[in-house]
Amino acid sequence: MGVGHSTVQALRRGELAQRVGCNLETIRYYEGIGLIPPPPRSEGRHRLYGGEHVRRLRFILRSRELGFSIEEIRALLTIEDGGGGCADVHALTSQHLELVRRKIADLRRLERTLSAAAAACARDASPECPIIETLSGPPRGKRRLPQ
Amino acid sequence: MGVGHSTVQALRRGELAQRVGCNLETIRYYEGIGLIPPPPRSEGRHRLYGGEHVRRLRFILRSRELGFSIEEIRALLTIEDGGGGCADVHALTSQHLELVRRKIADLRRLERTLSAAAAACARDASPECPIIETLSGPPRGKRRLPQ
DNA sequence: TCTTGATCCTGTAGTCACTACAGATTGTAG
DNA sequence: CTACAATCTGTAGTGACTACAGGATCAAGA
Missing domain, CATH: 1.10.1660.10 (Multidrug-efflux Transporter Regulator; Chain: A; Domain 2)
Known part of the structure; x- marks a missing residue:
């Protein structure tokens, strides 16, 4: 064994x-x-x-x-x-899977926003930074993901 | 305004x-x-x-x-x-993006494991449940994601 | 002016899932 | 028998808030 x-x-x-x-x-x-x-x-x-x-x-x-x-x-x-029974375990698991999938969706949206801003940034010393613009923007309100 | x-x-x-x-x-x-x-x-x-x-x-x-x-x-x-400068902001952002991407990868791996187990489950009262098997399995050791 | 009720003040404790520490006790190898 | 490692207990710290208690202040109506 x-x-x-x-x-x-x-x-x-x-x-x-x-x-x-x-x-x-x-x-x-x-x-x-x-x-x-x-x-x-x-x-x-x-x-x-x-x-x-x-x-x-x-x-x-x-x-x-x-x-x-x-x-x-x-x-x-x-x-x-x-x-x-297995059925109860399955119910708990699919509930959890739902949460995991929501987290993935949240993170992907977040990733898109951040990478778009980073790509638009010239990386120099200019005062107008697209990243800062993004961070100063309006809240999207979908604040799940308690980290 | x-x-x-x-x-x-x-x-x-x-x-x-x-x-x-x-x-x-x-x-x-x-x-x-x-x-x-x-x-x-x-x-x-x-x-x-x-x-x-x-x-x-x-x-x-x-x-x-x-x-x-x-x-x-x-x-x-x-x-x-x-x-x-914008350059410092960019550095911080790409560092953060890296973390976000790792989290997405972790969650996807997790999602695959769970959905495979859930799909294999017959949802009846049988004693052998593939979900329980999965949860009893060996640790994968990649325990990032401190929630 | 006085009163009432909403808002605000401060400090502290609770959340989640651990992790770390202090000071005392126990287990074990030489 | 002596060292020293491992364990014991209780408590405090983490991050990012949120909630509460007990008191003070503010603004509007009578």
Whole structure:
């Protein structure tokens, strides 16, 4: 079996972080907000993780990579935990896809505006700059994209 | 002259916010971080804005709409205030364009992955869901896009 | 002139998804 | 037994705002 699926019995926090490739503190953060169940502890209260924790954390990290918010991931995990159906997962995903597509459209509009302005700019010391003109222009009002 | 260029002598904060279409508190925030100079006040310490404030605030808001960060805008304003050249503005803009293009590429990759998974999903109650498979998959490691 | 209600003032806390730090405790290798 | 690494807890910081509390001021009507 591959490294990613090897049996693990008692990883500590740093080892888990290294194995899944996330920051040390992220794990404690996910536990704090209830995405990861509190793991068993050693006698001295050090957290001890097993294979199921590795699996769950990987799921969360990959979902974040794909742009799902923490609350969306919480919903996905709830469906999974409850043995919920594929249909619910599909609904959440297509909702998320819609958002991703809107973001792409926003960014493309933005890219067109900026590249047009940059192309019109003479790059010299003239006082009239088409980029400044563009930035001084009226707001388009479609201010989605909270970065 | 159009409404947007009419002469204004003493707008209060709420009026300025309404005129440029931003939140009331945003103006105070921009003053606090030094993007907008502190305006003159009335006897009772109420802020009084003029035409130059309108112009500057519009510049900031439009730049934000086009995805510039506060620090990038600060740089742009410094260039403008100092009568700096078009070349510097162009440099900042093309740097920003680069970022925008990377974001578009990231989102497109993400969109492809998600829509492929969603298309493969049967949307029934089966335990094996291709979306869940995708979300459980290995991280791709290209985790830009801090949202 | 007085009153009323809208607007404004200040400072602070909340948002999201982490990340970083301080100071104390525990685990482990030599 | 001693070092030193790793972990523990709680808290504060990030960016770009937004919202609120408790008080002061403004403008219009009576």
